[in-house]
Amino acid sequence: MTTPLTLADVRPGCRVRITRVEEHPSTGRLLAMGLRPGQIVTLVRRTAFGASFYIHAEFQQFGIRRDEAEALWVEYMD
Amino acid sequence: MGGVHGLKGRIALIGNPNSGKSSLFNHLTGLRQKTGNFPGVTVERRSGALRLPDGQHLQVVDFPGTYSLYPTSLDERVVFDVLSNPRGADYPDLVIYVADALRLDQHLLLLSQIRDLGIPVILALNLIDAAASSGVRYDARSLATRLGVPTIEVNGRTGEGTGLLLQQVEQLYNGVWTEQPQGAPFMMSPEVQDLIRDIRAELHWVTRDFQALIVAHHLEELTYLQPDEVERLRTIQQRHPFRSLTVQVEEIMQRFRHIDQIVREVRIPETGDRNALTSRVDRIFTHVVWGPIIFVVFLLFIFQAVFSWSTLPMEWIERIFSELGGGIKYALGEGWLSSLLADGVLAGLGGVLVFIPQIVLLFFLIALLEESGYMARAVYLFDRLMRKVGLNGRSIVALVSGTACAIPAVMSTRTITNQKERLITILVTPFISCSARLPVYALLVGLMVPAGKVMGLVSYQAMTFMGLYILGAGAAMAGAWVFNRMLKTAEPGYLLMELPDYQVPHWRNVVFTVWSKVASFVREAGKIIIMISIVLWFLASYSLPGRMTQATETARAEATANGLDEADTEALIAAYRIENSYAGMLGKGLEPVIRPLGFDWKIGIALVTSFAAREVFVGTMATIYSIGSVDDETSIRQKMGAELNPATGQKRYNLPVALSLLLFYVFAMQCMSTIAVVKKETGGWKWPLIQLAVMTGLAYVVSLIAYQGLTAMGY
Numbered sequence: 007m008t009t010p011l012t013l014a015d016v017r018p019g020c021r022v023r024i025t026r027v028e029e030h031p032s033t034g035r036l037l038a039m040g041l042r043p044g045q046i047v048t049l050v051r052r053t054a055f056g057a058s059f060y061i062h063a064e065f066q067q068f069g070i071r072r073d074e075a076e077a078l079w080v081e082y083m084d
Numbered sequence: 085m086g087g088v089h090g091l092k093g094r095i096a097l098i099g100n101p102n103s104g105k106s107s108l109f110n111h112l113t114g115l116r117q118k119t120g121n122f123p124g125v126t127v128e129r130r131s132g133a134l135r136l137p138d139g140q141h142l143q144v145v146d147f148p149g150t151y152s153l154y155p156t157s158l159d160e161r162v163v164f165d166v167l168s169n170p171r172g173a174d175y176p177d178l179v180i181y182v183a184d185a186l187r188l189d190q191h192l193l194l195l196s197q198i199r200d201l202g203i204p205v206i207l208a209l210n211l212i213d214a215a216a217s218s219g220v221r222y223d224a225r226s227l228a229t230r231l232g233v234p235t236i237e238v239n240g241r242t243g244e245g246t247g248l249l250l251q252q253v254e255q256l257y258n259g260v261w262t263e264q265p266q267g268a269p270f271m272m273s274p275e276v277q278d279l280i281r282d283i284r285a286e287l288h289w290v291t292r293d294f295q296a297l298i299v300a301h302h303l304e305e306l307t308y309l310q311p312d313e314v315e316r317l318r319t320i321q322q323r324h325p326f327r328s329l330t331v332q333v334e335e336i337m338q339r340f341r342h343i344d345q346i347v348r349e350v351r352i353p354e355t356g357d358r359n360a361l362t363s364r365v366d367r368i369f370t371h372v373v374w375g376p377i378i379f380v381v382f383l384l385f386i387f388q389a390v391f392s393w394s395t396l397p398m399e400w401i402e403r404i405f406s407e408l409g410g411g412i413k414y415a416l417g418e419g420w421l422s423s424l425l426a427d428g429v430l431a432g433l434g435g436v437l438v439f440i441p442q443i444v445l446l447f448f449l450i451a452l453l454e455e456s457g458y459m460a461r462a463v464y465l466f467d468r469l470m471r472k473v474g475l476n477g478r479s480i481v482a483l484v485s486g487t488a489c490a491i492p493a494v495m496s497t498r499t500i501t502n503q504k505e506r507l508i509t510i511l512v513t514p515f516i517s518c519s520a521r522l523p524v525y526a527l528l529v530g531l532m533v534p535a536g537k538v539m540g541l542v543s544y545q546a547m548t549f550m551g552l553y554i555l556g557a558g559a560a561m562a563g564a565w566v567f568n569r570m571l572k573t574a575e576p577g578y579l580l581m582e583l584p585d586y587q588v589p590h591w592r593n594v595v596f597t598v599w600s601k602v603a604s605f606v607r608e609a610g611k612i613i614i615m616i617s618i619v620l621w622f623l624a625s626y627s628l629p630g631r632m633t634q635a636t637e638t639a640r641a642e643a644t645a646n647g648l649d650e651a652d653t654e655a656l657i658a659a660y661r662i663e664n665s666y667a668g669m670l671g672k673g674l675e676p677v678i679r680p681l682g683f684d685w686k687i688g689i690a691l692v693t694s695f696a697a698r699e700v701f702v703g704t705m706a707t708i709y710s711i712g713s714v715d716d717e718t719s720i721r722q723k724m725g726a727e728l729n730p731a732t733g734q735k736r737y738n739l740p741v742a743l744s745l746l747l748f749y750v751f752a753m754q755c756m757s758t759i760a761v762v763k764k765e766t767g768g769w770k771w772p773l774i775q776l777a778v779m780t781g782l783a784y785v786v787s788l789i790a791y792q793g794l795t796a797m798g799y
Contacts (some may be wrong), residue, residue, distance in 0.1 A: 019358070027332075027333070031156075032140065032156065032575075032578045032580055033329065033332075033333060033579070034152060034154040034156065034329075034332055034333070034336065035151060035152075035156045035580055035581065037337070038151035038152040038190075038193055038334045039151055039189065039190060039580065039582070040189065040190035042337065042340055043337075044335075045098070047552075047584075047667075049085065049368075050363075051370060051372065052098060053370075053372060053375075053464070053465060053467075053468060054372055054468075055468070057467070057468035058401055058464055058465075058468060060362070060366070060370055060464065060583070063186055065186045065220075065587075066186075066187055066582060066583075066584075067348065067582070067583035067584075067585075068580065068581065068582055068583060069361075069368050069460065069463065069464030069467070069579055069580075069581050069583055070462075070579055070580045071467065071468075071578065071579040071580070074578065074579065074580050078238060078776070082380070
């Protein structure tokens with residue numbers, strides 16, 4: 007196992023798999039929008055100072071804030 | 085309607101955001117639609133009539149896009165409140181559930197929850213061809229069987245499939261559908277089951293376990309429960325410890341496992357290349373540097389368009405109304421009735437309609453940005469910056485639109501789903517210098533600032549203009565910061581949003597958006613604006629008995645004594661009449677209050693009348709200084725510039741007075757239309773009145789400091 011990391015720690019351009027969704031005010035919304043364990047996501051780019059993240063997950067793109075990205079625990083794909 | 089087995093003839097259109105729901109709504113109802121608010125909240129409620137093949141008319145309500153029955157915004161809360169309360173007035177007989185075929189798994193979550201509430205539901209599987217071109221296809225028939233829900237393929241853009249959908253609605257409405265879903269989407273743990281059993285024993289109207297579960301999750305927020313019911317339910321919950329978030333997450337995960345399995349089964353495997361346009365465009369449009377630059381370019385374009393393209397139609401409207409007014413006066417002759425109709429009612433109506441070109445243009449352009457999918461990118465880019473002062477990424481649209489006119493700008497805040505962020509945006513938008521301030525700025529800057537240029541490049545006057553705009557924008561940001569500290573909210577803020585694929589805007593949706601904005605502006609704000617104009621007309625045309633006649637005679641005598649021609653005599657009479665009217669009395673009554681700002685009673689009158697709209701200031705000054713032609717700005721400026729202050733023997737409009745007046749117009753809420761529209765958008769008088777008090781108070785203090793400070797410094 008690699009060191010645990012969240013989506014906020016991932017470099018732009020990397021593909022990761024969500025392993026766990028931490029409890030957060032937006033947890034329900036994250037899950038309902040399809041950002042759930044097992045989902046593979048790509049961190050496409052960030053806004054200035056890493057405030058918001060542009061991510062891609064199977065047929066759709068999302069904009070999420072840093073604290074929301076920090077609720078998504080991920081692992082690199084092989 | 086509705087005679088059939090206790091049905092109310094009510095259909096709910098529900099789906100996730102960006103599922104193509106609104107397009108389908110437009111296809112289903114055509115022009116037979118109404119826009120309003122859901123009771124008690126300012127969430128837009130669109131409803132329309134839908135005609136079944138058998139001729140029956142049903143009412144269909146387009147609900148805000150929602151991801152699940154665990155609401156995270158006021159929009160979603162509305163959907164939840166309606167669907168969870170079978171005794172409520174809006175509770176539907178039937179749900180048309182719209183799902184985007186490309187994201188079927190995600191979109192089936194809410195469907196599976198609605199299914200468990202026991203509401204009859206039809207799945208409208210949207211954007212079939214877009215999905216097919218991406219290599220995704222479904223076997224709709226087996227999907228229907230697996231879900232136990234009739235499924236119709238539709239195309240929200242072209243309207244294809246709506247005929248079949250209506251047939252299915254008719255069948256389901258008449259009770260023709262008996263299939264049950266295969267397999268339970270989720271199982272509750274034994275502890276939760278105990279809780280559910282006790283809740284169902286307590287609430288007789290709960291017929292489904294899932295309804296009971298929802299009550300358990302949202303006990304403290306369900307407004308439709310009786311206080312004693314809530315009390316007993318609390319006792320039940322104490323017996324069965326219950327961690328809402330954990331149970332929620334478990335439920336959603338189970339549902340998704342169930343859904344994933346169904347989707348895998350009904351998906352027809354095919355290979356295809358995904359539409360790569362979105363990711364190519366976004367490489368530039370959401371770029372860390374280019375993204376914001378492109379956005380600013382778009383905004384400048386919108387600002388320019390709203391500002392300049394509307395000039396001509398606005399002039400036409402003004403001319404039509406002044407011609408009409410002249411016609412009325414000619415036809416009816418002079419008298420109170422013709423004056424009321426021409427100067428009160430028609431002027432008020434014109435004052436409403438004159439904003440339509442700007443509203444149409446702004447909403448046309450904004451609808452293009454929304455429909456194409458661009459707006460979501462702007463929100464993504466500016467979320468952080470706007471959030472720092474308590475606003476939302478979308479606020480930037482309102483703030484920039486405000487440079488043209490605060491009215492459409494305030495209306496554009498409807499796209500902000502967080503109610504606190506929306507309210508703050510509404511409260512600070514009128515600080516932005518709008519186009520109606522321009523004539524006032526032009527008059528006063530010309531009076532105050534010499535014509536020279538800084539190092540021969542930029543004129544002092546232009547720099548003053550820019551300074552005034554920056555001042556307004558600064559006040560908006562500072563105001564947002566302050567309001568953000570003062571207002572409390574229960575809604576968690578979030579960004580988490582879809583960035584939908586780019587698409588060519590559909591004309592139908594654009595037209596409907598523009599139409600509904602214009603209609604609601606005319607209907608809601610129009611009433612208030614016309615009322616206030618009539619009041620202002622009355623104040624400016626009437627006075628205590630005999631006083632007006634006397635003023636007219638005095639003026640006429642003075643005109644004869646000075647040998648004035650007919651036009652000048654008329655102008656002098658008008659000046660005397662307004663001085664002696666109720667408005668004039670108000671202006672004089674105001675004098676003690678505004679004297680510390682350097683204003684006299686003449687400015688007082690103009691402050692009263694220009695409450696209708698800021699640009700009226702110039703016209704009123706023209707009347708008071710008895711200048712026949714209102715358009716003659718130079719001569720007003722000359723007269724004002726030449727006037728001496730009898731107390732000091734110096735010019736009345738010296739630097740302190742002119743600057744104080746300018747600053748007053750930068751900050752003060754001198755616009756009844758904005759007040760009307762804020763009242764409409766916030767659903768009551770509380771916020772517009774607070775806004776009026778804060779803006780006028782701030783204007784007063786700033787003007788006071790400027791005037792007293794400059795006077796003390798010897799200017």
